[in-house]
Amino acid sequence: MEKPRIILLGAPGSGKGTRAVALCEVLGIPQIATGDLFRKNLKEMTEIGKIAKGYIDRGELVPDEVTAAMLKDRLAQPDAKNGFVLDGFPRSVKQAEILDKLLAESGEKITSVIYIKVDDEEIVSRLTGRMICSKCQAPYHVRDHKPAKDGVCDKCGGELIVRDDDKPETIRKRLKVFHDVTFPLVEFYSARGLLAEIKSETSARGINADMKDLSKKLGFIA
Numbered sequence: 001m002e003k004p005r006i007i008l009l010g011a012p013g014s015g016k017g018t019r020a021v022a023l024c025e026v027l028g029i030p031q032i033a034t035g036d037l038f039r040k041n042l043k044e045m046t047e048i049g050k051i052a053k054g055y056i057d058r059g060e061l062v063p064d065e066v067t068a069a070m071l072k073d074r075l076a077q078p079d080a081k082n083g084f085v086l087d088g089f090p091r092s093v094k095q096a097e098i099l100d101k102l103l104a105e106s107g108e109k110i111t112s113v114i115y116i117k118v119d120d121e122e123i124v125s126r127l128t129g130r131m132i133c134s135k136c137q138a139p140y141h142v143r144d145h146k147p148a149k150d151g152v153c154d155k156c157g158g159e160l161i162v163r164d165d166d167k168p169e170t171i172r173k174r175l176k177v178f179h180d181v182t183f184p185l186v187e188f189y190s191a192r193g194l195l196a197e198i199k200s201e202t203s204a205r206g207i208n209a210d211m212k213d214l215s216k217k218l219g220f221i222a
Ligand code: ADP
Pocket: 011, 012, 013, 016, 034, 035, 036, 038, 055, 056, 057, 059, 060, 061, 062, 063, 067, 087, 088, 089, 090, 091, 095, 165, 174
């Protein structure tokens, strides 16, 4: 079986992060989320963090050179050799081309692109009420995905916080960037026959079961 090298596409608030986590659990491969990598760099005040901060606070994309260098480092780590779920990269056709080149250097290519379809109104209501763990970045939502104990991460006991860029004006900007710059990737990957579209609603059986079904359908597990 081919190693699963999967891209998850979806607007901010589409539930991309939660699906990425579930998919990685099902397939036993790492989640590579450029947003999480940036937040880690911000927290540790690295050089990358310093450059990225202004862009992230404004809801804009961090320049490609910075993002691609950070991604290249992450992809070079041994765990990524078994496959990966990319969450938050690529975000533009330009970045998709950069990714192709990066993977080609080690004879790899993307095996599937999963697009999570969701309406704009639904997105705004989801982004309001979103929280992440300040320690391990696990995503939560006051309505859709509550932690067992208020304000505390189920996985690591860390404190749950609202991200700075989940403020209304930044949310609007990020949605615009998604429509203008990221959405064309749906057509880009569809033309290559790589696109699978899924709904943003979770079935009664739960996200893990949904991601297991999807993995079977895509041929990653028997
Ligand atoms: P969301 O998917 O909810 O918008 P992310 O956590 O994926 O949030 O990203 C947060 C921010 O990090 C983005 O608004 C952007 O500023 C920056 N970022 C993440 N991934 C990329 C990328 N591939 N290219 C440029 N900037 C990025």
